[in-house]
Amino acid sequence: MGTVILGTGSCLPDKIVTNDDIAKIVDTSDEWIRTRTGIRTRRVCGQDEQTYNLATRAARRAIAAAGIGVEEIGLIVVATISSHTLMPSSACLVQKELGATKAFAYDINAACSGFLFGIDLAHKYVQADHGMKVLVVGAENLSSRLNWSDRNTCILFGDGAGAAVVGYRDGASGYLGANLRSDGSLWELLYMYAPKSSNPDITHEDHPGTYIIMEGKEVFKHAVKAMEDAIHGVLAREGIGLDAVKLLVPHQANIRILNKLAERLQMPADDVVINVSEYGNTSAASIPIALDEAVRAGRIQEGDVILLCSFGGGFTWGATLIKW
Numbered sequence: 001m002g003t004v005i006l007g008t009g010s011c012l013p014d015k016i017v018t019n020d021d022i023a024k025i026v027d028t029s030d031e032w033i034r035t036r037t038g039i040r041t042r043r044v045c046g047q048d049e050q051t052y053n054l055a056t057r058a059a060r061r062a063i064a065a066a067g068i069g070v071e072e073i074g075l076i077v078v079a080t081i082s083s084h085t086l087m088p089s090s091a092c093l094v095q096k097e098l099g100a101t102k103a104f105a106y107d108i109n110a111a112c113s114g115f116l117f118g119i120d121l122a123h124k125y126v127q128a129d130h131g132m133k134v135l136v137v138g139a140e141n142l143s144s145r146l147n148w149s150d151r152n153t154c155i156l157f158g159d160g161a162g163a164a165v166v167g168y169r170d171g172a173s174g175y176l177g178a179n180l181r182s183d184g185s186l187w188e189l190l191y192m193y194a195p196k197s198s199n200p201d202i203t204h205e206d207h208p209g210t211y212i213i214m215e216g217k218e219v220f221k222h223a224v225k226a227m228e229d230a231i232h233g234v235l236a237r238e239g240i241g242l243d244a245v246k247l248l249v250p251h252q253a254n255i256r257i258l259n260k261l262a263e264r265l266q267m268p269a270d271d272v273v274i275n276v277s278e279y280g281n282t283s284a285a286s287i288p289i290a291l292d293e294a295v296r297a298g299r300i301q302e303g304d305v306i307l308l309c310s311f312g313g314g315f316t317w318g319a320t321l322i323k324w
Helices: 019-023 030-037 051-066 090-098 111-128 184-189 216-238 255-265 283-296
Strands: 003-011 015-018 041-044 073-079 104-108 133-141 159-168 174-182 247-250 305-312 316-323
Touching: 003 051, 003 111, 003 283, 015 019, 019 030, 030 255, 041 159, 051 073, 051 090, 051 133, 051 159, 051 283, 073 090, 073 111, 090 104, 090 133, 104 111, 111 133, 111 159, 111 174, 111 283, 111 305, 111 316, 133 283, 159 283, 174 216, 184 216, 216 255, 216 305, 216 316, 247 255, 247 283, 283 305
Parallel strands: 073 104, 073 133, 247 305
Antiparallel strands: 003 159, 003 174, 015 041, 133 159, 174 316, 305 316
């Protein structure tokens, strides 16, 4: 198709929060968290580390890796559920910070699947205009959206950002296809309300606050099957066997979901990128961070077929197939 990822980048906050640190504020332990989630540490934002700050730093690294100038970026898409402003978008703030004066910018909200949705958007823009270069960023400051007294959620999430520059290369395979899905009927299993309404006629009396709320066991049941089905769907559509896939880069939700997915796909552990132990669940930032680390570690080479897959609030989920 000619749509290719020209460069990737990522950025993590400086502060590392361990399971022992979490155990000081809620009734839990390092062993309890590790055995149930696989998470050992997560990054938490500090001063000058708002969502757009992380997004900008990841973007600069992706642009440098792509070997292009900021002035070549025509569109900036930031996938996030934790922008510190509802208006302007994080993407507009990233555009300002980068000085990308020729780009237009907007955010998308698809929770943990946001980066996949953003890459698909970028593909369509690039196919319509081969000269366009799109910056896609997944960035989250989830520590600002957690109820730190709820051990069911505060142990899981972390902050970070990852980015990719998408463009056109004549004759390249690049973006092969995607299978993206949503099901709004299940929203109450994983959600986060906006700030309480100032209009009394539409105010929820039992407004729980602007925190992530999740029914973990129910989400687990849906997540593995949904991602598995999405993967088989995109492979069948593109006529590619799973044995042709060099690397799977899944959303880093928790180790049980990752292990179960790899088991169902019968993929060796070495063929799956896993970093959840270090960063926890960073929602829309999860896949681009893992992708950037895999690229920089030399795990992805030109010509490799890779799979990206995710599942998140909405529900949203999907799988994306790329020939590097």
